[in-house]
Amino acid sequence: MRATPHRQGLPSRRLFLGMAAAVPLAAATDLSLGARPAHAADSAYVMGYFTESPNGTGTDYGLHLAVSTDALRWMPLNQNNPVVTPTEGAGGLRDPFILRKQNGAFVVLATDLKGTDWSYVSQYIHVWDSADLRTFTNYRRVKLHDMNTHSWAPEAFWDAGRGQYGIIYSSVNSSGHNVIMVNYTSDFQTVSAPQVFFDPGYDVIDGDLAVGVGGVNYLYFKSSSAQALVGAKSTSLDPGSFTVFSTPAAHGGTEAPILVKSQTSATWWLWGDTYTPNGVFYAWQSTDLAAGTWTALDQRSYTQPVNSKHGTIQPLTTTEYTNLVAKWGAPAWNRIKSYNHPDRYIRHSDYVGRIDAYPFDPYTDSQWKLVPGLADSAGVSFQSVNYPTRYLRHYAYQLRLDVNDGTSAFAQDATFYKTAGLADAGWTSFRSYNYPTRYIRHSDYVLRIDPISTATDQADATFFVGY
The missing domain is CATH 2.80.10.50 (Trefoil (Acidic Fibroblast Growth Factor, subunit A))
Structure with missing residues (x-):
């Protein structure tokens, strides 16, 4: 999401999740990923995003997909056209998020908004189920609350202690600033009553989680006052348990953090999306989330999909990568x-x-x-x-x-x-x-x-x- 005064710095977002799955790993896996259908030799990733370009010629508010073998250089699928578009609510999406569920299938969440009409208020989010990101089924909108305010930048994670998924999103609380809320669900169709998940006392949006890294959970978010990506951590996933700890990372005004763990090394990447001038992604690197510090990557190292905004990244198996390219096709251009x-x-x-x-x-x-x-x-x-x-x-x-x-x-x-x-x-x-x-x-x-x-x-x- 591009933050603007009209919506009090509302979200651009993403959430790295506790990945889960049906097929055991061939080798030990970082707990932040959880069980998932990938093997030690796999190095493939999918990014979901929507598109905006400076004059609108490349703007589209459907779900776009790109793939990568290193989580840094991306190849758009379907000629950078959307693979699915909402048909209800505003008729468009922002801030998509892809979660691999406990059964190995995927669920896609997104903000219910088409374009930049920040006055549009929706208590709902878009939701699709997908076995393989080649087909999208059971489209619905899920209502998260009854407040007269938005539900921006939804993401989700598996809370093993509760045996449920948490859906986190940005919304305005009773004190008038943006906080990160949470609802719990077993099926992404019915949800619990909303709770405040994280409120440091100032405006925050775009929560993104890494779960169970060395026994610690990490939440990265945009601090609207700092215009930067900041981290908080907790040894539990309980609402209200996270405390801020990291050094801010930014390249100009930066939002929409994406935490990505390498499948082949100890490296973590933090992606951020600048909302000025026109949504340029920047990336940082670390091998120690506990340190809370990040080293900026040279732009030679990475390339975002053309016109991409507010993305989400998830690991894939090599087979899933191959199947996605076979379904949607590689670009006919460079x-x-x-x-x-x-x-x-x-x-x-x-x-x-x-x-x-x-x-x-x-x-x-x-x-x-x-x-x-x-x-x-x-x-x-x-x-x-x-x-x-x-x-x-x-x-x-x-x-x-x-x-x-x-x-x-x-x-x-x-x-x-x-x-x-x-x-x-x-x-x-x-x-x-x-x-x-x-x-x-x-x-x-x-x-x-x-x-x-x-x-x-x-x-x-x-x-x-x-x-």
């Missing part, structure tokens, strides 16, 4: 990130090739089909998604988006060979077909082909091909 300006992506603007800072509209200016090279199929050509008759080609050494005129000269100018990244072999550089001593690089954010000699040149000529 986005290409700059190595030394990792907040910027290759795009065309007024038919000029350049790198610009994400996000921007039309966002499709940064989507490319890397097709077999027009002059040599061993190379690649950059076909524009939103101008499919046009390709990136060099002209007087500068890159521009031109219509393919069918000539051999055009084909040669528009063909490049992918090579190991000149600044990082794990990335990619692009060598010109007809000027083989020259590579695509940016200079003052404009793309051109140049000979490469210095370390700066190498960094300018290195890119990551992702989504």
Whole structure:
């Protein structure tokens, strides 16, 4: 959720849960994950989110899904279109959350709101059941309270002591500021009366839990006064038992924390969503939740799904990952990130090739089909998604988006060979077909082909091909 004065800094949220499941692990599992149908060799994750772009061309208030093998670089599914959309209430969602239930199946929760009409009040949340995130069944809205206020950013966790799930969400209490509430349920259809789960005495939204990590439960939330992500902890899951302990993490105004545990190491990641200017995700890393401190990750390390807002991340098995890609399909396009300006992506603007800072509209200016090279199929050509008759080609050494005129000269100018990244072999550089001593690089954010000699040149000529 983007916090605004109109809704008293209401939530953008997520909750990492006590994952549960039907199939035993092949190796010991961190208690924060609980039993789940994944094995030690699995490294796959799913993200749920909705989308907003600066001018609205990429805005959609349905449930979107992306997958990853490292929980850092994400591949949107279904061409970044929604996989399911609410049909009741406001007819849209924000702040989706995916929970794996005790039986290994999933439940999806979301805020009942379409767009940014913060005056819209709903005591309900959207709920779907899903066996596999390929089909969504039993859609309903569940009422959480009778107060004349919202139910923002729902998340859920398994409370083993109660033998029930807790649904936490943000709402305004009797003192007039946002707190995190909780209702308990066995079936996500009927719920107990609401209780205050966490109220430190000031405005808080977007609760996200890691349960049972070394005998401690961790709750991360947005402090509206600090405009930052802050942690609280408790040795129980009882309402009112959490106390603040961590150092705030923020990159500008930051909300919607997501706690993610690596399936293959001791690493934890904390994701946050900035609501200004347009919902950019940032990530931090730690190997010790008890310390309450986080190290910011270089943006080279991670890439959010295009236009994604207020996400949720859950572990998957390798089989589940494969099945999701088979069902929803990988993107038919790529986005290409700059190595030394990792907040910027290759795009065309007024038919000029350049790198610009994400996000921007039309966002499709940064989507490319890397097709077999027009002059040599061993190379690649950059076909524009939103101008499919046009390709990136060099002209007087500068890159521009031109219509393919069918000539051999055009084909040669528009063909490049992918090579190991000149600044990082794990990335990619692009060598010109007809000027083989020259590579695509940016200079003052404009793309051109140049000979490469210095370390700066190498960094300018290195890119990551992702989504």
